[in-house]
Amino acid sequence: MPYHASRRLLLAAAALAALPAAGSASAAGTRRPAPVTGPARLAARMSLAEKVGQLFVTRVYGHSATAPDPADAESNLAHFGVRTAAEVVSAYHVGGIVYFGWAHNTRSPQLVAELSEGLQRAALAGPSGIPLLLSVDQEHGAVARIGRPATLFPGAMALGAAGDAAGAREAARIAGAELAALGIRQDYAPVADVNVNPANPVIGVRSFGSDPRAVAELVAAQVRGYQESGIAATAKHFPGHGDTETDSHVGLPVMRHTRAQWEELDEPPFRAAVRAGADAVMTAHIVFPALDPSGDPATLSRPIVTGLLRERLGFRGVVVTDALDMAGVRQKYGDDRVPVLALKAGCDQLLNPPDLRLAIRSVLAAVRSGELTEDRIDASLLRILELKLRRGLFAGPLPRPGEVPAAVGTAEHLAAADAIAAGTTTLLADPDGLLPLSPAVRPRLLVTGADPGSPSGTTGPPTAALARELAALGFTTQTVPTGTAPTEAAVAAAVAAARGQDAVVVLTYNVPVAEAASGGQYALVQRLVDTGVPVVALAVRNPYDAARLPRTAAALASYAWTDVELRAAARVLAGRTSPSGRLPVPVPGAYPLGHGLTY
Incomplete structure (x- = not known):
């Protein structure tokens, strides 16, 4: 049953002057928020347990709030002591839920x-x-939790290759409108990290590029696009995760930039996000000695969160931690201390603690002992309540599931995604003028190489998806997937299939530096080249592959392997679209920033 705001509530919302009181029961038995005079009045009526609960955003298991599958009920019971997602909300008064595919929330x-x-x-x-406040990591490209029939757009580095701020804003606006139709009002996007390290294992194509000014422009555009659709944008990962060589999911990265380098390289996109009115900023689980010599990760660093983000950049919105179950934030302190220290640093939302019950108990104990004051809890609570009000949750929190087909994955949205993707594919090399391929001249194509798994935006393995798109353009295609670490048998099968073909398109995926001139994907490409059949290499994630592979007849970068990016690459291969993408990062030893060919 939808909830509609009164005229008085709508008029008051712009000034943050209306929030729900304890509520009155509706005819359907669901409590209906009633307006009061402001966030402080609402906070004054809440117990300490309710206030603390509002600071937490947790996962839940299952695709149903009240009727989970047996395995999901057991997971909820093990982690939260209750069987259903709805009971988690009721028991802990949490302020938000984050959706994950692995938690079976996004079927x-x-x-x-x-x-x-x-x-x-x-x-x-x-x-x-x-x-x-329901949230999700829907960056698009390599990271997308909600798949088809939702509209999937090119990821950040592909948008960086297009260099079109208006397109980036439109992608965020449409993506945000679809999330809102699902009841999601916070997206953990855009990524504001400037990827200047080709060895970065966790950011890479999730970044718009290596030029801080270009990244800042696209970050600001996406912040505006998401928030035009009523979605809280979340710029991440402050103070910058672009020059690390450790994945903070599994370790504690160290940023070696000087303070001057941070100001020049890492700060500009976050400053742009703040100026664009970003509702939220997410912290990074990284150590940044030049900004805080204590050795604490940024999430737990008061000099970084309060000193830089709040005071230097003037950010007044919600600061959300990166997930608290990640190794980067758990190495120095126990799970009982991390949420307390994050609040002391200046964070507001505490995202996905590994043990919600322990985390809540720890914060409550810190307040009762005096380590944290209730005023400090109230400061974060008020920012969260104001964000919920600003994003319309008190006026109408309930989505309308029956309207999803008319709002999500529409023909208009899908056409917009294809139009935006048309400018992303980058032609890196074509020394002999092989491209574009023509089904009249080279009708038989082998599609082989890496199948790195099927992200939400791909209908099946990437080799099969690309072959399907090429077949629709008139080619006769054969597919021989080899994986990201091809065995000798897989390489031999691809080589055998290449003979008799008119050309080979080989997908590569993050070729390791140590693999160059030896085994794996390098050996696959070399053996294919040795057949004498023209080989086109398509890097489907980081474009750095181009410097780590043998010379091929042509080389391109698509920056991801979802349907929309593979469809754009297929059209470039077939000459239906002229390649116009430009490298948003340099490829050391091969191509400079901004390189890109056309025909």
Whole structure:
């Protein structure tokens, strides 16, 4: 049942002057928020447990709020002591839920909307009737939790290759509108990291590029696009994760930039996000000695969170931690101390602690002992409540699952994604003028190489998806996937299939430096070249592959392997679209920043 704001509430919202009180019961039995005079009045009516709960954003298991599959019920029971997602909301008064595919929250857009509706009903039935802020990592490209039939757009580095701020803004606007239709009001995007390290194992194509000014322009564009659709944009990962060689999911990275380098390279996109009005900024689990010599990760660093983000950049919105179950934030302190230290540093939202019960108990104990004051809790609480109000949650928190088909993955949205993707594919090399391929001249194509797994935006393995797109353009295609670490048998199968073909398109995926001139993907490409059949190499993630492979007849970069990017690459291969993408990062030893050929 939808909730509609009164005229008085709508007029007051712009001035943050209306929030729900404890609530009154609706005819359907779900608590309906009632307006009061402001966030402080609402906070004054809340217990300490309710206030602390509002600071946490947790995962839940299952695609249904009240009727989980048995395995998901067991997971909820093991982690939270209750069986359903709705009971997690009720028991802990959490302020938000983050959706994950591995938690079985994102099976389809329709089910996501139904889950959102059920979770919001549980929140509205609570003692304060405060709606949830539902969130997701929907960066597009390599990281997308919600797949088809939702519209998937090119990822950040592909948008960086296009260099079109208007296109980036439109992609975020449409993506945000679809998330809103599912009840999601916070996206952990855009990535504001400047990727200046080809060995970065966790950012790479999730970044718009290596030029801080270009990245800043695209970050600001996406912030505006998301928030035009009512979605809280979240610039991440402050103070910058672009020059690290450790994945903070599994270790604690160290940024070696000087303070001057940070100001020149890492700061500009975050400053642009703040100026664009970003609702939220996410912290990084990295050590940055030039900014804080204590050895604490940035998430737990008051000099970084408060000193730089709040005071230097003037950010007044919500600071959300990166996930607290990641190794980078857990190495120095125990799980009981991390949430307390994050709040002391200046963070507001505490994202996905590994043990929610322990985390809440620890914060409550810190308040009772005096380590944290209730005023400090209130400061974060008020920022979160204001964000919920600004994003319309008190006016209408419930999505309408029945309207999802008309709002998500529409023909208009899909056409916009293809139009934006048309400018992303980068032609790196074509020394002999092989491209474009013509089905009249070279009708038989082998598509082989890496199948790095199927992200949400791909219908099947990438080799099969690209072959399907090329077949639709008139080619006769054969597919021989070899994986990202091809065995001798896989290489032999691809080489055998290449003979008799008119050309080979080989997909490569993050070729390791140590693999160059030896085994794996390098050996696959070399053996294919040795057949004498023209070989086109398509880097489907980081473009740095171009410097780590043998010379081929042509080389391109698509920056991801989702359908929309592979469809754009297929059209470039076939000459239906002229390549116009330009490298948003340099490829050391091969191509400079901004390189790109056309025909």
